[in-house]
Amino acid sequence: MEGAVSEPENKISSIYIGNVPWKASPDDISMLLSSQANVQVKDVRIVKEKNTGRSKGYAFVDIVNKDPEIFIKTAPELVLQGRTLTVKYANARKSSLTDENDQPKTAA
Secondary structure, eight states, X not given: XXXXXXXXXXXXXXXXXXXXXXXXXXXXXXXXXXXXXXXXEEEEEEEEOTTTXXXXXXXXXXXXXXXXXXXXXXXXXXXXXXXXXXXXEOOOOOOTTBOTTSOBOOOO
């Protein structure tokens, strides 16, 4: 159909979620975001301490959403197990093979 406006595509965005309760599971986070924020959750990764396996209190979540910016703006209202979650875009992960300027590391 000529001149028809297409709907924006769904995007997968990586989101940082802080202030996550230690006892929260990936399923708890996924159910909260699906039901209250109306987003499709692809993956939840709760970051844990290497030695103890205890949660560090934050997670990275991959979501599918047409407009992740709207999700980020409305997310400060999300509460899980009595704690208000901090929600931001996740920063790109730095490679261990590059320095702070994203240049390849050289042997010293």
